[in-house]
Amino acid sequence: MARGRELFRYCATRLALAPLMLWLIASLVFLLLRVAPGDPVDAVLGSRAPEAAKAALRSSLGLDQSLWHQYLDFLGELMRGDLGVALINNESVRSIIGKTLPASLELGITALIIAAILGLAVGFSGVAKPEGKFDLAGRFYGIGTYALPPFWAAMLIQLVFAVMLGWLPVGGRFPPSLIPPEGSGFLIYDSVINGNWSALQGSIRHLVLPACTLGLLLSGVFTNTLRLHLNRTLKSDYVEAARSRGLSETQVVMRHALPNALLPVLTIAGIIVASLIGGALLIEVTFSWPGIALRLQQSINQRDYPVVQGIIVAIAALVVMVSVAVDLLVAMLDPRVRY
Amino acid sequence: MAIDIKIRSVTDLPRFRLQASVLIGLTLAFTQSACQPTRQSERLTVASAGRISSLDPALASTTGVLQVLNALGDTLYIRDNNGKLQPQLAATKPELSDDGLSLTIPLRQDVQFHDGSRFDAEAMAFSLRRFLRIGSQRYLVNDRIESIETPDPFRIRLHLKRPSSSIESLLTSPYLTPVSPKAYANHADRFLNDRFIGTGPYILSSFRNTQQRLLPFRNYWGPAPRNVGLDLINLSNSTALFGALVSGEVDVLLSNSLDEDQKRALSHRASQNLLRESQGPAMNITFVTLRSNTPPLQSRTVRQALAHSLNRRLISTRVSYKQREPLRSLIPPSLRGGKTEPWPTYNLAEARKLFQQAGYCTGRQLQIPFTYRTNVPSDRLMALTWQAQLERDLPNCVQMTLNGVESTTVYKQLSEGSFQAVILDWGGSYPDPEAYLAPLLSCKRSNGNICEAGEAVDGGTFWTAPGLQEALSRSDMLKGEQRLHEIATVDSMAARGAPYIPIWFVAPKAWAQNRLSSPTFNGSGLVNLAQLGERR
Numbered sequence: 001m002a003r004g005r006e007l008f009r010y011c012a013t014r015l016a017l018a019p020l021m022l023w024l025i026a027s028l029v030f031l032l033l034r035v036a037p038g039d040p041v042d043a044v045l046g047s048r049a050p051e052a053a054k055a056a057l058r059s060s061l062g063l064d065q066s067l068w069h070q071y072l073d074f075l076g077e078l079m080r081g082d083l084g085v086a087l088i089n090n091e092s093v094r095s096i097i098g099k100t101l102p103a104s105l106e107l108g109i110t111a112l113i114i115a116a117i118l119g120l121a122v123g124f125s126g127v128a129k130p131e132g133k134f135d136l137a138g139r140f141y142g143i144g145t146y147a148l149p150p151f152w153a154a155m156l157i158q159l160v161f162a163v164m165l166g167w168l169p170v171g172g173r174f175p176p177s178l179i180p181p182e183g184s185g186f187l188i189y190d191s192v193i194n195g196n197w198s199a200l201q202g203s204i205r206h207l208v209l210p211a212c213t214l215g216l217l218l219s220g221v222f223t224n225t226l227r228l229h230l231n232r233t234l235k236s237d238y239v240e241a242a243r244s245r246g247l248s249e250t251q252v253v254m255r256h257a258l259p260n261a262l263l264p265v266l267t268i269a270g271i272i273v274a275s276l277i278g279g280a281l282l283i284e285v286t287f288s289w290p291g292i293a294l295r296l297q298q299s300i301n302q303r304d305y306p307v308v309q310g311i312i313v314a315i316a317a318l319v320v321m322v323s324v325a326v327d328l329l330v331a332m333l334d335p336r337v338r339y
Numbered sequence: 340m341a342i343d344i345k346i347r348s349v350t351d352l353p354r355f356r357l358q359a360s361v362l363i364g365l366t367l368a369f370t371q372s373a374c375q376p377t378r379q380s381e382r383l384t385v386a387s388a389g390r391i392s393s394l395d396p397a398l399a400s401t402t403g404v405l406q407v408l409n410a411l412g413d414t415l416y417i418r419d420n421n422g423k424l425q426p427q428l429a430a431t432k433p434e435l436s437d438d439g440l441s442l443t444i445p446l447r448q449d450v451q452f453h454d455g456s457r458f459d460a461e462a463m464a465f466s467l468r469r470f471l472r473i474g475s476q477r478y479l480v481n482d483r484i485e486s487i488e489t490p491d492p493f494r495i496r497l498h499l500k501r502p503s504s505s506i507e508s509l510l511t512s513p514y515l516t517p518v519s520p521k522a523y524a525n526h527a528d529r530f531l532n533d534r535f536i537g538t539g540p541y542i543l544s545s546f547r548n549t550q551q552r553l554l555p556f557r558n559y560w561g562p563a564p565r566n567v568g569l570d571l572i573n574l575s576n577s578t579a580l581f582g583a584l585v586s587g588e589v590d591v592l593l594s595n596s597l598d599e600d601q602k603r604a605l606s607h608r609a610s611q612n613l614l615r616e617s618q619g620p621a622m623n624i625t626f627v628t629l630r631s632n633t634p635p636l637q638s639r640t641v642r643q644a645l646a647h648s649l650n651r652r653l654i655s656t657r658v659s660y661k662q663r664e665p666l667r668s669l670i671p672p673s674l675r676g677g678k679t680e681p682w683p684t685y686n687l688a689e690a691r692k693l694f695q696q697a698g699y700c701t702g703r704q705l706q707i708p709f710t711y712r713t714n715v716p717s718d719r720l721m722a723l724t725w726q727a728q729l730e731r732d733l734p735n736c737v738q739m740t741l742n743g744v745e746s747t748t749v750y751k752q753l754s755e756g757s758f759q760a761v762i763l764d765w766g767g768s769y770p771d772p773e774a775y776l777a778p779l780l781s782c783k784r785s786n787g788n789i790c791e792a793g794e795a796v797d798g799g800t801f802w803t804a805p806g807l808q809e810a811l812s813r814s815d816m817l818k819g820e821q822r823l824h825e826i827a828t829v830d831s832m833a834a835r836g837a838p839y840i841p842i843w844f845v846a847p848k849a850w851a852q853n854r855l856s857s858p859t860f861n862g863s864g865l866v867n868l869a870q871l872g873e874r875r
Contacts, residue, residue, distance in 0.1 A: 176570035
């Protein structure tokens with residue numbers, strides 16, 4: 001009971017601190033965007049538009065107000081849950097996030113599953129013979145995939161599988177000849193729910209390359225973490241005790257060593273979700289995946305302040321939620337964890 | 340007693356590996372079956388760069404949006420592929436009043452909007468007034484149009500603030516395409532981003548930022564499109580665009596965003612009859628801007644010497660494999676009316692002589708910091724090549740140091756005089772010489788050859804010449820050959836002052852699969868999407 005209370009208190013504290021963290025992040029982004037060179041007015045009118053036209057637009061967008069005034073307006077709207085509208089085309093930021101976030105989540109979740117399966121399988125395959133061929137190959141794989149520059153690897157994979165072999169589409173999220181199914185924005189889910197099998201096939205074909213590339217690049221972290229912790233666990237006392245009780249090696253590994261070695265992997269998975277956003281940007285750019293990271297990059301280039309602020313706040317909120325969820329899961333699975 | 344237990348081999352692991360192999364095999368088999376390309380439509384797939392954030396003509400400025408609007412809408416006039424002005428929604432050429440302050444345009448009477456409503460003078464006036472209220476580039480129109488009148492249902496009259504020949508070219512701009520007053524009734528003062536109801540050969544069937552579907556408009560007044568529809572896709576990088584065409588995933592590629600080696604590879608394929616390639620009239624020019632109000636570039640002799648020292652042919656070969664054509668004018672060739680290019684050609688002896696006249700080459704070197712935009716790959720290559728060329732050709736006279744700055748910062752600091760010499764480019768907002776000369780040379784207040792306020796300051800040259808502004812204004816009042824002559828005079832004045840050194844122009848290109856006919860361009864550098872189709 002005491003542990004349950006501790007866990008509840010920990011989660012409540014984390015959730016109570018979340019708005020503070022979001023405020024700090026939002027303020028930082030607000031400030032950095034204004035300090036950075038560039039002007040959204042240039043993105044709308046062009047850099048060589050007359051100063052009078054620029055001044056008129058700046059005034060209509062409220063960019064001629066003092067920084068303090070703009071900041072208070074921004075905070076006021078944020079507290080009301082209003083993320084504002086894009087300076088470029090007046091589209092609501094909430095709608096932009098609603099359109100692009102499902103694409104990124106679909107890619108990220110699939111990539112994470114691929115990374116976990118691939119990484120854990122490779123990490124596990126070396127257990128049979130430490131320092132053996134498989135173990136060395138796994139070690140090399142773990143370091144290699146982690147060290148590969150994502151942009152280069154993605155481009156190479158795109159050139160080989162899409163351009164040279166022509167197996168999969170070069171980019172995009174859905175075949176241009178089809179109409180995407182309506183619904184949640186998760187095209188695979190929507191295709192299944194609507195029973196639209198050609199849309200499902202098209203969505204999967206477009207998802208395979210970016211998800212496998214991102215999954216491959218992330219899998220090394222899983223491989224290395226599992227290898228490290230599995231080797232350590234296999235040398236621990238309780239594993240020795242299990243062996244001495246006459247359990248088969250498979251039982252020892254599967255029932256005793258692996259579950260314990262997977263706990264740190266779960267924590268790592270939580271951290272990967274945060275870093276996934278950065279990795280996804282390069283993948284989204286390379287594969288023209290219309291996700292939130294690609295939209296963020298375009299909005300930064302256009303200095304579209306409300307869109308950049310809104311997307312970063314949304315991503316930060318997502319990372320906080322995932323982080324709390326992982327902490328909860330680890331605490332539930334591992335009775336040793338204290339807060 | 341210590342128990343000596345070695346970690347034994349996991350005897351069941353081979354079974355695990357077998358299971359894993361089967362699983363991977365099944366996954367690959369499934370993926371392979373899903374990998375078979377599916378072509379489920381007769382529509383053509385056309386790829387271009389960048390996403391489309393809005394199809395509202397009032398917001399249109401990028402080539403990608405203008406290209407789509409060109410297929411969805413019509414304009415009062417168009418420039419044909421010979422550069423001649425032709426009526427489109429207008430019935431005849433515009434009638435100009437004697438004082439040049441009123442332009443009357445008779446309209447076609449057989450035109451319908453995509454929603455079935457009639458196109459008439461009121462609809463045209465609604466669209467123009469809407470653009471004047473909310474258009475992002477309304478300053479271009481506001482500068483000329485005082486008011487709009489509709490004397491009869493199929494006649495529109497524009498009252499001008501000043502006589503302007505270039506207004507005819509302005510009326511070819513896709514951002515002035517008419518929209519249905521009925522469909523835009525609730526969007527008269529705000530943008531409509533994801534729909535478009537105009538009069539063009541295609542209707543917008545579906546819209547996403549990265550994918551748009553265009554279907555032929557059955558009641559179109561003009562010739563029907565040669566294809567059954569278009570699926571337009573927008574990819575975010577040059578490798579994807581290049582790969583999509585080469586792999587056959589797309590039928591047509593419209594883009595200037597490709598890398599030079601990719602363009603060369605596609606041209607090579609076209610020369611082997613594997614693709615069809617077309618080139619349109621150039622609308623983009625690249626030049627060096629010289630800050631002319633402070634030493635050492637305050638001296639016209641030094642600027643002229645630099646102009647003579649630039650080996651455009653060599654630089655174009657090294658940077659773009661000769662795909663960018665050398666340019667010695669501020670006006671693209673298609674808009675110059677055959678007039679000669681006034682900037683000097685590469686002449687090493689003349690350059691050395693001028694540098695010597697300015698006091699360099701004899702123990703004194705001109706130190707010139709040259710800025711390039713780091714996010715434009717060809718800028719850096721150009722800067723490196725010119726630097727190396729000067730080092731080889733004029734080692735005692737000039738030494739160039741290179742600075743890379745991100746383009747946003749360059750534009751921001753240009754009018755502050757932060758750059759002695761900087762490479763920039765420019766594309767006119769409409770196909771007319773005025774759209775190049777005025778934004779680069781206009782000056783509102785000057786002191787001798789130094790411009791103190793105006794576009795020349797915004798552009799970073801701070802240069803003007805006595806009589807230049809008058810010649811510029813006069814050129815917009817003249818017509819025909821007289822106008823071309825006046826424009827050539829302004830171009831020559833700029834060449835003599837040399838606040839800019841034009842380098843090259845970039846012509847738009849398009850590629851199609853070999854079974855299709857070659858894409859064609861209009862005089863504004865946009866592809867005629869309705870003419871894409873199977874080879875006859």
